[in-house]
Amino acid sequence: MTLRTRVVAVVIAALTVGVAVLGYLHLNDREQNDLRSAALASATQYTEELATYDFGDPGANLDRVTAASTEEFAGTYRDVSTKLQDLLTTGQGTATGHVVAAGIVELTDDRATVAVFLDQQVRNLAAPDGRTDSSRMIIELERSGDRWLLASAEPR
Known part of the structure; x- marks a missing residue:
């Protein structure tokens, strides 16, 4: 094997490894983005x-x-x-x-921790015309199979 053949083989091997590493990093990044998107969508839905x-x-x-929660939180x-x-019933x-x-x-x-800013339109006997309450919450989610479950919801 000549020096030139060895250099070409090393370059091809290095390129192959580089492409494999970049492919793995891209796939991992995409999986993290999918997890992030699903966690945000779940936290938004559950908070609402x-x-x-x-x-x-x-x-x-x-x-x-309760259908979307861990057993403990439910x-x-x-x-x-x-x-x-x-x-709730008395105050309508x-x-x-x-x-x-x-x-x-x-x-x-x-696991995911999500900070949520919420507006809540409230109507009851004390506020018959309604009012808007704004609040912040920290939502904790746990992954179960292919879905996120509500594990805690803490006002902040």
Whole structure:
């Protein structure tokens, strides 16, 4: 094997390795972007579901939220919702939540932390014409199979 043949073989091997590394990095970057997009979409949807309720059918909110939650959060949310149902019914409360902005704080393959800015249109006997409440929340998500589940929601 001549020197020229060896140099060509080394260059071809280096190019092959370089292309393989770039391909791997591109694929990994795309997977992270897909995880990020799915986490943001899930956090947005779940926050809006948490902030949307109607005294006429309080079970609908409970069902939507618990269906998208980890077992632990679903149990906690069920307990809190049950305790607040009388207040909601007595006050004839309704609300619709709308996420104004959301961003990833931290992301791994199986956990995500999302900061969410929420506007909630609230109407009840104390505010019959309605009002808008703005708030911030930290949403924790856990990955289960191919979907994100709501693990916690903390107002900030």
